[in-house]
Amino acid sequence: MNTHGLGDLAQTFLLQRRGAALKSEMARLNQELASGQVSDVKSVLAGNVSYLSDIEADMRTMSAYKIATTEAAQFADSAQNALNRMDTSAGTLSNALLTVSSIAVGPVLDQLSVDATHEFEAIVSALNTSSGGRSIFAGTATDTPATTNAGSILADLRAAIAGQTGVSNIADAVTQWFDDPAGFRNSAYTGSDNAIAPFQIAEDRQVSVDLKADQTVFRDLLKGAALAAIAADDTLGLSAAGQQEILEIAGSELIRAKDQLTATQGNLGSAQARIDAIATQNAARATALEFAKGALLQADPYETATQLEAVQFQLQSLYTVTARMSDLSLVNFVR
Template structure:
């Protein structure tokens, strides 16, 4: 029987090679044990990466939708807050105007017209709100504020109602101007008549939101506040009695318009609810896919720990053999 032996140099190379391989396995197993993921993905997938690629692509898409959901939620929440300010201001002003219509104007109720002018500025400021430079109520014209300042709007309406003989006539002239496409929409509203494009919140879900500053409910509110601001204006020339009547008409108009503003806010609230539901579904889907990906690439901690212990034992044994081999001498053998 023949015996095969290795020379000293060959044996040294073999021990070095084995040592390097064991250290590489040791590093790999340490990484897998600490990260919980396998190092050699190709071996786990047997070369078939289609499933993993599909999962990772879906997770990237869901991450993009998450950003869109966050943006849509913030936009609608800000719109809701702005309309809440508009509604609260209009409601409070309506009550003040009704009180002024039943008393001595300018004595018990302050100056209703001056109050209306101040509240008009507040309402316009709310309707000109923007998010990161993007106007909320201007349709697709997101770079522009949809409404002019209060003095400009008052000036436009003043030219329409000047010289009207009675408060009813002044209200009718102002209402016609706000309803005329060549009036408010052309001269005061600088936004777009096109609604914002729907928000894409998932592969199958789209959410549309169309609330603009030239909505009929908002125009009706602006009509009553602006006319009330002109109550004591010299262009109308109304006496105290006519002013009180005008304040009564605008106060009733503001109060009766509350339901229409509430309807606008309800539409936004419905969109907010849909955004929340879609976001919850996307998060659940993302969690499920993340779990599937992690399960596919997860390293069994018990198996990894056992293999790590075995590699450590073999490495220690190799070191022991190397040390003993290095101590071999012919003198010792003889």
């Protein structure tokens, strides 16, 4: 009977190969035990990775929607803060204008016009608010301010009403300039005629934040503040009684504009609530996808630990056999 054995060199190579295989297997099992997921995805899914691909595609989509909802929330929050600043300016100024005493003299009335100029500047500053480098009240022209500066607007207004006399004529001229497309919109509004595109924050959900500085509510705010700001102009030649009447008209105009502003704030608040609600839904969907992927690729910790223990035992046994073989010699064999 013929017997075939392995030479010493062949045995050495065989032991080294087996040792490398066991080390690789132990590294894989250690990784699975630490991460909780299998390392050989194709083997676990039997080559059918389409379901996993769909899950990962949905996860990437949800990640994109998370960015979109964050941007939308930031944009809407910045817009609401700007509206709040306008509301504060309009409220402060209208209260001052409508409570002025009927016996107020020139310096008091002049100071009200100075205060009105400051509040006008505050409203213009709020209209030129930006969020993330994008102008909020300029429509699609997000790379430019919504209006020129307050000083330029008042200068253009003064030029437009030059030569007007009498309270009603002056008030009508101011109203016409702010309402006429050839007036405020042409010389002061620097934004676009088109509204900014809605934010796509879910597969079939959009939220619009359509706010432009040339909309009626904002023009009326500016109109009331500007009318009060120019009341003290010497070129208008108004008496103290005329100034007071102009200031009262401006105060009433601001009250009406403030009511419109409150409605605008409410509409924007509803949009903010929708953004928050959809963001919550998106987060829940993203979490569900993560669980689904985890369940699909989850490694059984008990089975993995058992396999790891078996591999460690095999490796220790291999080292023991290798050590004993290295001690073999002819002298020991014939002893």
